Amino acid sequence: MSRDIQITFDSGDPARLAAFWAEALGYRPQDPPAGFPSWDEALDAMGVPPERRGDASAIIDPTGSRPRLFFQRVPEGKQAKNRVHLDVRAAPGLDGDARMAALEREARRLVALGATRLRRHEPAPPHAGHIVMADPEGNEFCLD
Template identity: 80%
Template sequence: MARDVQFTFDCADPAALAAFWAEALGYRLQAPPPGFDSWEQALDAFGVPPERRNDAAAVIDPDGSRPRLFFQRVPEGKQAKNRVHLDVRAAPGLDGQARMAALEAEAERLVSHGATRLQRHEPEPPLAAGHIVMADPEGNEFCPD
């Protein structure tokens, strides 16, 4: 049986990282539970103290077809290279210089939202189409691909 999937990020600032990934992927912040006009209103009703209100955040695909991303605060910082990373499909159907130009444009856009550019890999046909390695605002590697 097929299952839905959610990607979970351990992080220091769930709200900020959720906002970054919402921008990067065209997602939106998850709405508060039914019956509440805002997360602040819901958290007040649930008795969540102010210092715990950034313990978690989530973003969702507006169309509901792609996975939810969940961000949870953890006390430790990032320790090493990710074993799994997201590829942001920014140049579907393109190859060569057209592909790399689309990836460069996406990399510039993401840098303007807090990402860091790490490395560019040139196309090496027939197997390597080229990509750019980046890090989100907390150092998690990902690739415009």
């Protein structure tokens, strides 16, 4: 049986984190439900009070081939290292110096968007090398 997945992030600021990941991955904000020209109108119809409208945000892959990312507000901040993380494939098909140069370019772009560079792992067989990053709320991910 085939199943779709959604990746959910707990967040202090769902809209900000969704905007970061949309830029990082080439995603876009999810459209409002059918029949509603805007999210505000949809949320009005759902009875969501204005003060709760920033509690969630979702982004989608424009091609529809990758999973939806959902961001939900939680009261607590990040407490420890992620047990699951995303690997952002930023250098497909590249090896050695060319691979690491592509990863460095992507790391600089993501830092400009609010990410933090944590550490670089050099290529050493059997591993091709990668850069460990954190998103604006400290969630670790790898540029791979």
